[in-house]
Amino acid sequence: MDKAHNITLSETQQNDLHFFFEFQLNEEANYLAAFMPKDSHDKAAYLEKHTKHLADPTINMRTIKVDGVIAGSIAKFIMENEAEITYWIDRKFWGQGIATNALKEFLKIEESRPIYGRVAFDNYGSQRVLEKCGFVKVGMDKGFANARQEEIEEFIYRLS
Template identity: 40%
Template sequence: MQLREVRPSDLDAFFAHQQEPEANLMAAYQARNPSDRAVFDHHWSSILNDESVLVRTIEHEGEVAGSILVFDGAKPEINFWTSTKFWGKGITTSAVDAFLAEFTKRPLTAHVVQDNLGSLKVLERRGFKQVGTEQIFSNARAAVVTEIVLELND
């Protein structure tokens, strides 16, 4: 696993990852129309052109496995997305470790839907602690879900 700068060609893989139903359910995230490439491209253009965002591609054996980023605002927040093809292989764990070594500003927050046990485990094992919960509407689930709010201070 390696983290690297995002290349324009990575966006095709990121778009394909966004189409994975199981990943959308676990993240509880889904664009209103996940197959709308124009909306996806606009969203990623905003991310890549925002100087307050640090974003990396997660690559495994030459293949784009996902992305990881932090919105470095008043309360920096980490987000990551890994294709279902790479789940259960330690790739996300390695990516988070490498990213936390690069982005050292604390506190760092994360939001994870309460039944996304894989992501919760990755973050909690890295020292993130629960500091609250929030109710959000999930397009992927067409329902209100509970997100665990986590924070890393060390």
């Protein structure tokens, strides 16, 4: 990390979704995330889906701010009766320890355990974030990655 940043998490607001949509348009980020909607450029569909998430009591969605600037999102959601974590950091904030520090803070307020994280086999940065936060690789799966238009392996991590 180049310098110390003031990283804060706040409850996600409707306006934050516009920033999140723009972040996920980055092609490199899309490729690494891999498991994207079929049309990640459809802003109306994105806003509709995530607006529903804001109202869902099983989803804990937070906005990550760095020195007061929106830098990403982090959330816990339920998939197949298990708590999962997801996060997205704006490309310009990569490599600064933002995701790791945000996830550590998030895990203080989100007490679901075990909690899982899934990551594309070649998304080494995200794998490191999970490992630095105490997640352990517990398995692998395969799925169709819309961002790559092919089936790929994903690693499954768990924090107990």
